[in-house]
Amino acid sequence: MADGYSYVAFLDVLGYRALVQADRERGTLDFKNKLTKALSALDDINEDDVRTVAISDTIILSSSNPKGLPIVMDACVKLFISFLDMGLLLRGGIAYSQHFQSKAVTYSHALTIAYKLESEGAIWPRILVAGEAIEASVANGVGIAGTDSVTTWHDAHLVDVAAAGRWEKIFSCVKKMYKENRAGMREEVLAKYLLLENFLLSHPDRKKGARRFTSIPVKY
Amino acid sequence: MKKVTVFYNNKGGVSKTTTLYNVGVYLAKELGRKTLLVDCDPQCNLTEISLASMTTAWSDVALGTSIYKALLPRFNGDTAKPDVSKVELVQSELYENLWILPGDFELSLAEPYFASAVDRAITENIHEKNNYLALRRLFTGLANAHDFDHILVDVGPSSGSLTRMAFLSSDQFVMPTTPDRFCNQAVSVLGKLIAAWTKRNGEIVSTFEAFNLEALEGKPVFLGAVSQNFKAVAGRTKESYRRWELEIAKNIRRIFMEQSEAVLPIGNAIKSGGTKSIQPYIAKIKDVGPLAPTAQMFGRAIFDLHKQHSEYASSTGQKYYGAVWQTWEDRMQEYRKEMKRIAGAIENG
Numbered sequence: 001m002a003d004g005y006s007y008v009a010f011l012d013v014l015g016y017r018a019l020v021q022a023d024r025e026r027g028t029l030d031f032k033n034k035l036t037k038a039l040s041a042l043d044d045i046n047e048d049d050v051r052t053v054a055i056s057d058t059i060i061l062s063s064s065n066p067k068g069l070p071i072v073m074d075a076c077v078k079l080f081i082s083f084l085d086m087g088l089l090l091r092g093g094i095a096y097s098q099h100f101q102s103k104a105v106t107y108s109h110a111l112t113i114a115y116k117l118e119s120e121g122a123i124w125p126r127i128l129v130a131g132e133a134i135e136a137s138v139a140n141g142v143g144i145a146g147t148d149s150v151t152t153w154h155d156a157h158l159v160d161v162a163a164a165g166r167w168e169k170i171f172s173c174v175k176k177m178y179k180e181n182r183a184g185m186r187e188e189v190l191a192k193y194l195l196l197e198n199f200l201l202s203h204p205d206r207k208k209g210a211r212r213f214t215s216i217p218v219k220y
Numbered sequence: 221m222k223k224v225t226v227f228y229n230n231k232g233g234v235s236k237t238t239t240l241y242n243v244g245v246y247l248a249k250e251l252g253r254k255t256l257l258v259d260c261d262p263q264c265n266l267t268e269i270s271l272a273s274m275t276t277a278w279s280d281v282a283l284g285t286s287i288y289k290a291l292l293p294r295f296n297g298d299t300a301k302p303d304v305s306k307v308e309l310v311q312s313e314l315y316e317n318l319w320i321l322p323g324d325f326e327l328s329l330a331e332p333y334f335a336s337a338v339d340r341a342i343t344e345n346i347h348e349k350n351n352y353l354a355l356r357r358l359f360t361g362l363a364n365a366h367d368f369d370h371i372l373v374d375v376g377p378s379s380g381s382l383t384r385m386a387f388l389s390s391d392q393f394v395m396p397t398t399p400d401r402f403c404n405q406a407v408s409v410l411g412k413l414i415a416a417w418t419k420r421n422g423e424i425v426s427t428f429e430a431f432n433l434e435a436l437e438g439k440p441v442f443l444g445a446v447s448q449n450f451k452a453v454a455g456r457t458k459e460s461y462r463r464w465e466l467e468i469a470k471n472i473r474r475i476f477m478e479q480s481e482a483v484l485p486i487g488n489a490i491k492s493g494g495t496k497s498i499q500p501y502i503a504k505i506k507d508v509g510p511l512a513p514t515a516q517m518f519g520r521a522i523f524d525l526h527k528q529h530s531e532y533a534s535s536t537g538q539k540y541y542g543a544v545w546q547t548w549e550d551r552m553q554e555y556r557k558e559m560k561r562i563a564g565a566i567e568n569g
Contacts, residue, residue: 004430005430066430066432095344096344096430097344113344130344132343132344132345132346133344135346135347135431136344136346136430136431139346139431139432139433140431140432141432
């Protein structure tokens with residue numbers, strides 16, 4: 001393995017600030033408990049395979065294994081579902097570049113690229129994968145394209161959270177979350193649900209007869 | 221052996237192409253080495269001279285696969301490496317062991333691809349990394365596929381990205397020079413240029429292992445300089461030329477052998493004692509007068525002209541005989557000796 005190169009996922013918990021604020025106003029730690037439970041999905045992942053750091057609304061996963069992209073992507077899927085179970089949505093990006101992480105400092109080109117992907121490209125709850133990371137994985141002997149792990153949607157590569165028999169669970173969770181939060185939903189949040197719903201309804205594994213659950217209100 | 225040797229000087233008119241072609245013929249004909257000439261100069265002069273003996277003009281029938289066509293699938297991203305199995309080389313009709321990868325007038329179009337690779341191959345972009353390695357992979361791929369002993373690479377008198385990549389993709393480097401002020405000026409620039417190229421190459425290739433890509437060493441062994449086209453009287457170089465020869469030698473030693481930043485590995489032919497005593501010239505070639513244009517007419521090596529060829533140098537259209545032809549033979553013999561020296565340096569690394 002070349003010195004310092006890693007696959008790095010930068011994940012962002014959507015609505016973090018509002019959820020913390022809600023806890024403060026209620027004097028509870030509900031959101032903290034949900035976060036702890038959701039992150040426990042990584043408890044059985046070997047730290048030698050994927051290193052995890054969670055700070056505030058950010059979760060960073062990294063693997064210095066040159067064949068480690070599928071492992072990072074699997075961990076991302078586990079987290080995505082685990083957060084969904086807690087009624088939380090994630091979005092993020094995965095990149096491959098130089099990455100140094102110690103107790104004192106994190107210096108990372110990969111994190112910068114992954115963050116850029118997340119902030120500029122992941123406009124709805126999805127985890128984008130940099131094309132260069134996929135190519136690097138191929139160069140290191142692990143082909144990703146054409147597998148269940150990744151899908152291409154509107155020219156972007158994203159972790160296919162709905163593949164491998166997960167579609168139904170994800171669809172029902174997202175639908176439930178939407179219904180619970182529909183009242184007073186801000187337009188940008190609605191747009192995220194609409195795009196996620198579009199993705200799920202155009203997915204090859206969609207359940208026959210599944211129908212659109214969002215609706216655009218006539219008036220806010 | 222399978223050595224890739226580039227003949228380079230950013231100064232034009234120093235007989236890079238002529239010398240390379242003649243050394244190529246020497247290696248192929250006199251030493252029996254299977255030799256490939258690669259024309260990396262969009263002017264295509266090497267292709268022109270190499271295929272001059274063909275009955276049909278190469279530019280009219282597009283003989284073989286040009287170097288640009290060989291690289292294009294890589295630039296387009298269709299293949300990770302140039303596919304050498306699809307590259308058709310041209311065998312010389314005159315010299316059995318001599319092969320040519322023809323040039324292309326469109327090769328200038330490769331310049332932006334290489335410029336982008338030089339700029340961006342240090343990033344995570346594998347396409348750019350593969351473009352950065354394209355020429356080296358083409359050279360080694362062809363050497364292995366056809367079992368060449370030597371590949372000689374001709375480049376234009378430029379410092380652009382195409383020339384830069386051809387230089388960095390070679391194992392060895394011969395510097396043709398002419399003993400004059402302008403060449404001396406060019407040599408000074410060349411030192412800085414090569415230092416910058418090799419430094420940047422080191423930075424770029426340090427990122428390759430993470431992508432399971434082979435490194436490009438990018439430090440061709442400096443085999444030495446060739447001084448040529450000087451005038452001599454009674455077998456001795458005229459003083460004015462000799463002075464420039466000395467000045468250039470001093471400059472080469474200072475820039476290529478003594479400055480740590482610009483140091484390239486030094487070839488065995490000029491390595492003796494400490495660097496201070498190194499004589500950088502591996503050959504000194506006198507002006508060959510009418511032999512060069514006559515050889516060009518037939519695509520022959522300058523040392524391989526026959527009596528009948530002299531008809532084309534004679535104002536009467538008669539072959540040269542006796543003392544006049546003897547002068548030609550003497551010049552050919554001298555020239556052959558110098559080609560032998562350069563070929564020896566190339567063989568011995």
